[in-house]
Amino acid sequence: MKLSVIYMMNVIVLGLFGWAMVTYYDAASQFQRLMSGSGDGVIINITPIFITLLIVSIIGFIITRNKRRNNKGWKEALLLPSELCEDDEREKTLTAHACRNAYIAMMFTSPLLIVAMTLQPVVSKQFPAYPILVLLFLPFVQISVFYISLRRKLR
Amino acid sequence: MMLNNRIRELRARFRFTQQDLAAKVGVTRQTIAAVEKGEYVPSLLLAMKICREFGMSMEEVFQLQEESE
Numbered sequence: 325m326k327l328s329v330i331y332m333m334n335v336i337v338l339g340l341f342g343w344a345m346v347t348y349y350d351a352a353s354q355f356q357r358l359m360s361g362s363g364d365g366v367i368i369n370i371t372p373i374f375i376t377l378l379i380v381s382i383i384g385f386i387i388t389r390n391k392r393r394n395n396k397g398w399k400e401a402l403l404l405p406s407e408l409c410e411d412d413e414r415e416k417t418l419t420a421h422a423c424r425n426a427y428i429a430m431m432f433t434s435p436l437l438i439v440a441m442t443l444q445p446v447v448s449k450q451f452p453a454y455p456i457l458v459l460l461f462l463p464f465v466q467i468s469v470f471y472i473s474l475r476r477k478l479r
Numbered sequence: 480m481m482l483n484n485r486i487r488e489l490r491a492r493f494r495f496t497q498q499d500l501a502a503k504v505g506v507t508r509q510t511i512a513a514v515e516k517g518e519y520v521p522s523l524l525l526a527m528k529i530c531r532e533f534g535m536s537m538e539e540v541f542q543l544q545e546e547s548e
Contacts, residue, residue: 412506414519 325390327478330406331471333383338467340376342460346453347372353452407470422473429469430462437462481544487515489533489540504528 347369357363391401391409400409410416440458447454490500497511504511504525513519514529521529530540 412510413522413525414506414510414513417519 334467337380340379343372344376345456349453349456418477422470425473426466426470429465433465482520483542483544485540503532
């Protein structure tokens with residue numbers, strides 16, 4: 325499977341997961357108000373969760389079937405990310421290089437995200453699910469850096 | 480320091496395609512292409528496997544070259 329397709333699928337899944345978690349976060353806030361006696365119930369919008377589960381299942385099925393066709397074992401097909409399925413030593417070297425870059429990106433991004441989290445009391449009034457967005461930014465950066473590193477090496 | 484190789488020339492002489500050689504030494508075709516172009520320096524194990532397929536010594540297939548040469 326093409327690297328760009330895998331990257332797009334990862335970003336879509338990450339975005340959908342964030343969307344579903346925002347809904348959960350909203351429900352948790354309602355539950356918290358209910359427990360403190362100021363709320364009158366919990367309403368969960370199941371549309372994001374349903375769409376996320378549906379699309380993740382479809383993408384998971386396509387990726388797993390694709391890996392099984394490439395003679396990968398069930399364990400590797402189900403659990404190992406597609407971009408880490410290396411066929412030889414050169415691909416292992418490229419992956420190692422991309423992982424190194426993703427790790428470096430994490431070292432720079434993490435402190436920035438922690439700083440961003442300190443804004444949570446200010447931002448949470450307008451956007452309650454702000455921490456989820458901040459937390460999702462880290463895997464997004466790592467996936468993107470990994471993808472860009474591989475693309476540069478494969479060019 | 481660079482590692483030059485004669486894989487392309489030897490492949491032509493032995494009438495191997497990149498895919499043939501790749502299958503014989505257990506790597507992908509893209510890896511053979513990258514080694515031929517000098518974009519990837521193979522491991523000692525892969526280099527020895529390639530030499531074995533051509534029935535040659537390491538020095539006959541791979542040559543170390545100074546950057547300024």
